[in-house]
Amino acid sequence: MNLGTNYLGLELKNPLVHSASPLTKKLSNLHRLEKAGVSAIVMHSLFEEQIEEEGMMLDRILSEGADSFGEASSFIPDYNVVPVGADDHLAHLSRAASEIGIPIIASLNGSSLGGWVDYAARIEATGVAALELNLYNVPSDPDVPASEIEAGYIDVVRAVCSSTSLPVAVKISPFLTAPAHFARQVVSAGAKGLVLFNRFYQPDIDLETLEVVPNLKLSHSDELRLPLRWTALLSGRIPADIAVTGGVHTGDDLIKSMLCGAKVGMMTSAVLAHGFDCIPTVLERLRHWMAENDYSSVEEMCGAMRSDHVGDPSAYERANYMKVLGSYSG
Numbered sequence: 001m002n003l004g005t006n007y008l009g010l011e012l013k014n015p016l017v018h019s020a021s022p023l024t025k026k027l028s029n030l031h032r033l034e035k036a037g038v039s040a041i042v043m044h045s046l047f048e049e050q051i052e053e054e055g056m057m058l059d060r061i062l063s064e065g066a067d068s069f070g071e072a073s074s075f076i077p078d079y080n081v082v083p084v085g086a087d088d089h090l091a092h093l094s095r096a097a098s099e100i101g102i103p104i105i106a107s108l109n110g111s112s113l114g115g116w117v118d119y120a121a122r123i124e125a126t127g128v129a130a131l132e133l134n135l136y137n138v139p140s141d142p143d144v145p146a147s148e149i150e151a152g153y154i155d156v157v158r159a160v161c162s163s164t165s166l167p168v169a170v171k172i173s174p175f176l177t178a179p180a181h182f183a184r185q186v187v188s189a190g191a192k193g194l195v196l197f198n199r200f201y202q203p204d205i206d207l208e209t210l211e212v213v214p215n216l217k218l219s220h221s222d223e224l225r226l227p228l229r230w231t232a233l234l235s236g237r238i239p240a241d242i243a244v245t246g247g248v249h250t251g252d253d254l255i256k257s258m259l260c261g262a263k264v265g266m267m268t269s270a271v272l273a274h275g276f277d278c279i280p281t282v283l284e285r286l287r288h289w290m291a292e293n294d295y296s297s298v299e300e301m302c303g304a305m306r307s308d309h310v311g312d313p314s315a316y317e318r319a320n321y322m323k324v325l326g327s328y329s330g
């Protein structure tokens with residue numbers, strides 16, 4: 001049985017990838033992920049703020065002396081495993097790329113054009129196999145229209161893609177006016193892959209302290225429905241490899257992702273919640289299901305349920321809406 005898949009030009013031994021998570025900060029975890037059976041690992045992100053802040057600190061030190069170093073920015077999290085600096089991040093990527101036997105995909109995270117995009121070239125020099133660009137942004141200014149915001153994102157994609165020869169996948173938001181059109185623009189700007197979708201973390205209110213507090217909740221399988229639908233709608237229409245992220249917890253979740261047209265399914269929350277052992281369990285279920293359903297390769301499965309391959313493509317679109325409402329049985 002052939003579980004192999006080609007994602008971003010990389011020949012992967014199976015379609016299960018570990019997406020960016022805090023686990024990737026430790027080299028020992030990368031070894032454990034590899035041993036558990038994932039076919040590639042996306043590293044935790046190097047953030048626009050991290051790079052820009054480091055540059056500003058350096059400027060301040062040069063112009064005002066080392067005392068100004070104390071004003072370190074508070075929005076950068078306390079990275080207690082790997083130091084926060086961009087150079088340390090690059091050194092970690094180099095070690096990962098040379099020590100780990102499966103492809104390492106670096107992640108750059110930002111949303112506005114700036115000097116940080118040059119890090120794509122520096123990341124390439126670490127020996128990683130590909131780059132994921134995470135366009136995480138909360139466009140809250142009522143004066144800025146969607147067209148302007150999206151044009152800004154595309155400028156970033158173009159700048160990153162033109163500063164590296166690595167294949168680039170872009171992790172996009174589901175909250176776009178026209179996701180299909182945006183996805184096509186991302187690909188026209190040079191991306192080889194689309195990662196569906198960025199998961200937006202909503203802050204909470206602490207009623208004791210009356211503060212806005214971050215509150216990260218891990219995902220669950222139900223969240224898969226959103227990337228699944230869009231994978232089914234976009235695969236076959238947009239010339240890009242699609243990765244599903246958000247809600248892949250079980251073998252069934254991975255199988256559904258492949259059937260809708262994804263080249264890989266990515267898994268983070270399940271590993272954080274249940275440990276590395278859930279990885280072989282997911283792969284075993286995939287093998288079992290393929291055998292039961294007479295599939296000899298993942299390639300054959302890929303896209304079998306995408307929108308232009310199912311009897312009723314409207315099941316993925318608005319026409320399904322009334323049926324869904326009517327299907328509630330209380």
Ligand SMILES: Cc1cc2nc3c(=O)[nH]c(=O)nc-3n(C[C@H](O)[C@H](O)[C@H](O)COP(=O)(O)O)c2cc1C
Nearest residue numbers: 019020021022044045134219245246247267268269
């Ligand atoms: C604690 C934590 C840290 C994460 N860090 C990153 C990151 O650095 N960059 C990134 O693109 N995504 C990051 N993610 C998002 C995951 O890569 C993934 O897209 C998301 O968790 C949805 O997948 P899941 O349902 O398998 O968890 C993080 C997720 C978690 C839970």
